[in-house]
Amino acid sequence: MGCGASKDPAITEKEIKTKDSQENGHVVSADIDITPGKKADDIEPVPPSCSKKQYLSSKNFDEIDNHAINTPSSETSSLQNLVNHLLRPCRSDLDRVRVFFRWITHNIRYDLENFLAGNPTSISSECEDVLRSRKASCDGYSNLFLQMCKLSGIQAKKIRGYSKGYGYIPGQSFQGKDSDHAWNAVFLENTWRLIDCTWGTGHVTQDKQFKFVLEDFWFLTDPEELIYSHFPLEATDSSCSPNAWQLTKTPRSLHEFEGTVSPQPEFFTMGLSPRKLSHQNGHLKFINDIEIKITSPKSLSFSGQLNDMQSGQNNDRYCLVHREQQKDSSVDLVVFQIIPPCPGVYLLTIHGFNTTESEQSGTSMGYRLLDYVIDCSSVENLPRAMPSSVLWGLLPLGTELGLSSEIGPKVSAENGQASLEFKATKPVDVYGRLTTADDRELPENLILKQQQGENLVFNTSLPEIGNFKFTLYGAKSTNSTNKEKVYFQIADYLIQCDNHAADPVVFPDINSSVFGPDCHLISPVTGKLPNNQDVEFKVYIPGVASVAVQSFGEDNNFVHTLLDQDGSTWSKMINTGTLGERVYLSVCHETGGTEYDVAIEFTVE
Incomplete structure (x- = not known):
């Protein structure tokens, strides 16, 4: 029989309410073959009928998680004893799957030492050995989760394949290589869902230490998101094509998997979509310069980190990040313009952060979202370094204070002078500062602020040829009682000066x-x-x-x-x-x- 085929007549009811859904209030719509007495192993793997967010919308795991985390060591003498203990508060298969995931991710440390030594299989992946040593590779994690599910009567599978994990470089080939990772599929409420206990446990730090951090993204990850980092090659006890275990509507080829970007979990949790990237390939080739655009909610801000992949030298000053505001829309275009200082291969790392949270915390680096390898074959005119800036142009806080402007993030100076014009729809207390490409602050008398009604103009005088940053600061009351003011950065503009007067203007x-x-x-x-x-x-x-x-x-x-x-x-x-x-x-x-x-x-x- 082919994958998913059955000798018995298929049930054709559109809505199937299972035991789990009766306990949790879920109603699952399905178009898959559910035949009485049929095992889940025989059911065709198809995309879930709803997203993870919809599936878990009314679910709270606090009780289950606390039970898993506080498991006494006396209950871990054997895997059966552990499973029996973990199942005590569980009322559904979803609870059971969660308690297994949470115990594993809280207690099993990744065997980083053998991984870095090139011996990821030197440690035993047998369940009892993992339970005893509290250490595992991805095989140990996936085996342990699989066996826990089997002991509790839940259908699950172990999937082996390729992954874009630690050490991955965008565009690298997996062709002809052995699988390098293992994760699981679990059958819940008449549909298969995907879990990666290994990646859910934590991550490797920059100083090559393993850090326990619950990564909930890898619990029941949506297949349309997992496929950017996981490519299945085989599944245990399955006669289906490995591509079927992508659980996506349109399975990808290995070549497509290799080419696409590999976003980090925060990319998805921030509401971003790889399909709305201007470049979905992770390895880009170009000459002179390139622009990468992200369609983003207005509440997010971004920064770019550009490093030479051969020397490791930082070249952030050749990465111009700005926002193209879309009127009457909830999203904007965020543009990364890369103008490398010379031909070469560079790694662009894009960070993102919630603007409001950043203002409150005083940090602007945010979360690493995704990487690009950008290969510049030639540069016609050597660019000048730019001053450092997180985001060029008017920031959302500037708009909140009543400012607007038609000027873009880059302004050209004529004979060493440039004007920046704004509209102020309400009284606003602002001032400007000029800095050079090496972040040296220039005298205040090179800026003249003028205002007539709603028209606010800053005239600037540049003392030399080069790139300059005009930073605008605005006052915002932090206390409604005493009206104390604190000045925040609300805009950065790049002023490009290709010529200047012999005697630069100095303002009063x-x-x-x-x-x-x-x-x-x-x-x-x-x-x-x-x-x-x-x-x-x-x-x-x-x-x-x-x-x-x-x-x-x-x-x-x-x-x-x-x-x-x-x-x-x-x-x-x-x-x-x-x-x-x-x-x-x-x-x-x-x-x-x-x-x-x-x-x-x-x-x-």
Whole structure:
């Protein structure tokens, strides 16, 4: 007989309620051949009728997990005794499968020493030996789970095949190699589901130590997600094609498995889909530069880590990450633009994190999501290094504070100057900073902030050719009672300067506590004034009694020149020859008052 065939008439009812589903309230729709008296071993492996999330939506495993974790050593004298103890609180096959998974992942340490020594099969995989030593390879894990299921009357299988685990490099070939991993399939409520106890137990750290960490993703993993990392070659006691044990609607070939990316569990749990990647192959070849795009919920942010695979040198400064916001949509496009410094093979590691959680914790590295091997065969023009940044462009917090902008993450400077324009739909307290490609902070007087109504403009002056980062910080109240403000980074913009003026513009020093967001400097916008020339001082400052230009002139004589008023605009033409080296534009808040506060400071050359 072929796989799944039966000599008896098949039951054709659409909905089948099993003992387990009666106890848990699950109703399973199935189109598989369930014949009275038929063993699950004979049932054709087909994709589950619902996802893991749907299947476990109303299930709480706290009681089962606590029972497994707190199993006394006296109950582990034999596998039968252990199984008998574990089954005590279980009311369904799902509970039984969970308690086995949780005991194994809490107690059996991966045999990392023999794995790293190239002897993964040197330790016994027999169940009683694993139980006694508390150590196993993937064969030991899968054998132990399989035997526990058999002792409790649950149908299960051991599957052997290829995996993209520790040491895997995107694009590597498995052709002609022996299987390197083992996991399980278990029959629950008339459908097969997949479990990997080995990977559910923990992971190998960067310093090559095994760390116990429950990885719940590998419990009843959805087949459409498991196929990115697990490729079955054979299943115990099964006459079906190995491809059938992928349990996917469209089985993949080994060649397809080798080519696709291998996302980490967090990639899926964050709501991302490999099908919505611009590049689903893990090994990419290109010239000059390449853009990789991820369709992402707006609540997520990303960073990219770029390393030369031969030298190990970090090249993050040649990876530009920015977000292309999609209006009227719950998702955005996150773009990774890679501009390698020279031809070579690089490893791009993409990290992701929830933006709100990152702001609260102060970290931005997040979870490793997936890797690409990118092979650059040639570079026409050697790129300049970029300043470091987690994400270029306006961050979600900036939007929350009422800012928007039509500019992209990259801005080109003309003759050493660039303007960044924003719309502020509500009052916002912000300031900007400039840094070089080597993260050296530049003087504040290379930035001039101007605001008129909703229009907010930052003029920048670049002192040399190169790439610069303009970082915008915004104030957010952290306490509704005392209105204490804390400034958060809300945007990074890359300013590319290919030419600059021989004498870069230096802006005046502005005292923001006096010259507030409602004020506007019309002229002069340079901080260095020419000597002995007529200069128009013109500002918009509402709500003050008078505005004056003050300085100490020749023989240290104090110069105090009132500006003419036209509404809230104050102006006057003044010859700088009458002024000293430092010039102050000051305001008086009281009519007839004599005390002035400095708002803007200039220097005379």
